[in-house]
Amino acid sequence: MSVFKVNKTIEEINDKIKRGEAVVVNAEEMIDIVRKEGVIEAAKKVDVVTTGTFGTMCSSGALLNFGHTAPKIKAAKVWLNDVEAYGSLAAVDLYIGATAVRKGDPLNAVHPGRFEYGGGHVIEDLIARKPVRLVAEGYGTDCYPAKRIEMEIFIDDLREATLLNPRNAYQNYSVATNSTDKTIYTYMGVLKPHFANATYSSAGQLSPLLNDPFYLTIGIGTRIFLGGGVGYVIWHGTQHNPNEERNERGVPKTGAGALAVIGDMKQMNADFIKGASILGYGVSLSVGVGIPIPVLNEEIAFFTSVSDEEIDAYIFDYGHDYPLKIDNNYALTNYKELKSGFITINGKKVPTAPLSSYNGAMKIAETLKQWMLDKKFFLTKPSAPLPQSKDYEPLKYLKKYEKNL
Amino acid sequence: MISKKVVLRFPEEIAEKPLVSDICKKFNLTFNIMRANIFPRKEGILTLEISGEDNSFYKGIQYLKDNGVSISFVEESINRDESKCYHCGFCVAVCPTEALTITDRKTMRVDLFKDKCIACGYCVKVCPVKAMSLPEEF
Numbered sequence: 001m002s003v004f005k006v007n008k009t010i011e012e013i014n015d016k017i018k019r020g021e022a023v024v025v026n027a028e029e030m031i032d033i034v035r036k037e038g039v040i041e042a043a044k045k046v047d048v049v050t051t052g053t054f055g056t057m058c059s060s061g062a063l064l065n066f067g068h069t070a071p072k073i074k075a076a077k078v079w080l081n082d083v084e085a086y087g088s089l090a091a092v093d094l095y096i097g098a099t100a101v102r103k104g105d106p107l108n109a110v111h112p113g114r115f116e117y118g119g120g121h122v123i124e125d126l127i128a129r130k131p132v133r134l135v136a137e138g139y140g141t142d143c144y145p146a147k148r149i150e151m152e153i154f155i156d157d158l159r160e161a162t163l164l165n166p167r168n169a170y171q172n173y174s175v176a177t178n179s180t181d182k183t184i185y186t187y188m189g190v191l192k193p194h195f196a197n198a199t200y201s202s203a204g205q206l207s208p209l210l211n212d213p214f215y216l217t218i219g220i221g222t223r224i225f226l227g228g229g230v231g232y233v234i235w236h237g238t239q240h241n242p243n244e245e246r247n248e249r250g251v252p253k254t255g256a257g258a259l260a261v262i263g264d265m266k267q268m269n270a271d272f273i274k275g276a277s278i279l280g281y282g283v284s285l286s287v288g289v290g291i292p293i294p295v296l297n298e299e300i301a302f303f304t305s306v307s308d309e310e311i312d313a314y315i316f317d318y319g320h321d322y323p324l325k326i327d328n329n330y331a332l333t334n335y336k337e338l339k340s341g342f343i344t345i346n347g348k349k350v351p352t353a354p355l356s357s358y359n360g361a362m363k364i365a366e367t368l369k370q371w372m373l374d375k376k377f378f379l380t381k382p383s384a385p386l387p388q389s390k391d392y393e394p395l396k397y398l399k400k401y402e403k404n405l
Numbered sequence: 406m407i408s409k410k411v412v413l414r415f416p417e418e419i420a421e422k423p424l425v426s427d428i429c430k431k432f433n434l435t436f437n438i439m440r441a442n443i444f445p446r447k448e449g450i451l452t453l454e455i456s457g458e459d460n461s462f463y464k465g466i467q468y469l470k471d472n473g474v475s476i477s478f479v480e481e482s483i484n485r486d487e488s489k490c491y492h493c494g495f496c497v498a499v500c501p502t503e504a505l506t507i508t509d510r511k512t513m514r515v516d517l518f519k520d521k522c523i524a525c526g527y528c529v530k531v532c533p534v535k536a537m538s539l540p541e542e543f
Contacts, residue, residue, distance in 0.1 A: 112530075114530065191498075199494075199498050274491065275534070277533055277535065286491065286533065340510060353497035354494035355493055355498075358492075359515075360492060
């Protein structure tokens with residue numbers, strides 16, 4: 001006997017998608033549906049909630065196989081457009097990390113460095129079907145005699161081009177500000193002195209793991225939107241921590257969960273994946289990720305109805321505390337305040353700016369919705385769950401929430 | 406009434422003439438200095454917002470040109486490549502005049518109001534996808 005009043009299965013929802021009868025809404029639309037109709041009616045009515053996020057995700061990279069050359073080489077060192085890739089995998093496999101910088105980049109010699117080109121840009125160029133210059137060096141063996149090759153590669157000529165990102169779609173993120181006397185250049189953007197601005201980086205109410213805070217539907221094997229193509233969740237993201245502090249809706253107040261994802265770069269689209277140059281910090285990759293959440297019961301309807309004011313985030317000082325690893329915060333804010341353009345720090349009104357594109361996240365959630373309406377995309381049941389939170393009990397947070405209404 | 410932000414470039418030969426002061430007296434214009442710079446070869450760059458009656462404004466601009474000042478209008482200079490911009494918001498954090506800002510708090514699209522731009526170039530440096538550009542003379 002199920003503890004839920006509404007009980008649906010992934011198979012039933014997939015059948016509805018196949019018949020063109022599935023009700024698919026994005027996570028922003030779900031907020032109003034649940035407010036108007038309640039969790040039970042919403043769970044009966046809505047089959048899938050689509051989510052999205054589109055921001056710089058440094059823990060990303062591409063696994064490429066460039067095929068054997070004549071004569072063959074066991075490529076030990078590899079550069080793509082002068083950006084070094086990792087070649088210590090077989091002969092012609094390589095992994096290029098998003099944050100690798102180009103050979104000869106002045107870095108921060110003249111601070112703040114511009115970081116014009118790097119691994120993230122190589123990935124974007126490949127996806128945009130631009131030619132990329134590959135240089136490889138080997139030490140020469142009897143079976144792989146070549147010691148150096150130079151060639152131009154195109155994504156369509158590669159045997160495999162796979163995006164393989166160890167940590168994407170962080171569940172939540174810190175808000176950054178700067179208490180010091182100097183402007184600082186961080187991965188959270190340019191932070192002006194004396195708390196003159198603050199930045200944040202989450203799609204809030206549209207973000208995948210904020211809509212499934214206990215990883216009840218998203219797990220290993222979940223089919224997703226990745227960079228404009230179809231991808232999969234393959235593991236929990238590095239640093240995944242399900243036991244972080246949560247609010248009264250069960251939503252973590254800090255990073256908490258994260259996902260490792262994989263996808264075929266040949267299907268991807270440079271509108272949803274972009275090399276990023278972050279002033280004074282380095283190179284990265286902006287990745288578009290969208291995840292469908294099947295509304296299997298009223299608890300999932302409840303979780304997917306989370307709105308910006310119900311998602312909290314701590315404010316941290318990236319000028320002083322963060323670099324020294326001092327555990328200190330400047331109060332809790334929420335995404336409604338952050339998105340309004342101002343927050344309050346120490347009684348002072350501080351302008352905010354986003355770093356993650358809500359606009360892009362919405363495009364992703366809508367694209368994913370369209371894929372299902374077009375009967376091109378179907379849901380998957382995870383083959384194993386992500387590491388779970390000790391805090392979860394079925395209906396615990398929904399009951400708590402309803403009591404407080 | 407007209408009010409526009411302009412970038413004036415003074416070659417070395419005229420750097421010592423009080424041309425901006427002239428246009429105020431001759432054409433009854435007012436100005437607000439946004440940025441001023443002198444380069445090693447004594448060439449000067451001045452970003453001003455000049456205001457006055459329509460007719461006088463253009464006469465004043467013509468007067469500066471006749472005296473060897475090269476002029477560009479800021480709002481015609483800043484450019485955003487819409488195919489690259491993905492509305493992340495990095496630029497919003499640094500733009501000093503809210504020329505780059507978010508007005509629609511539902512869609513969170515980043516707006517560009519060219520008339521507010523002072524061509525400081527912060528957005529050009531900070532844009533992670535290099536969507537923002539200014540011509541080289543800025």
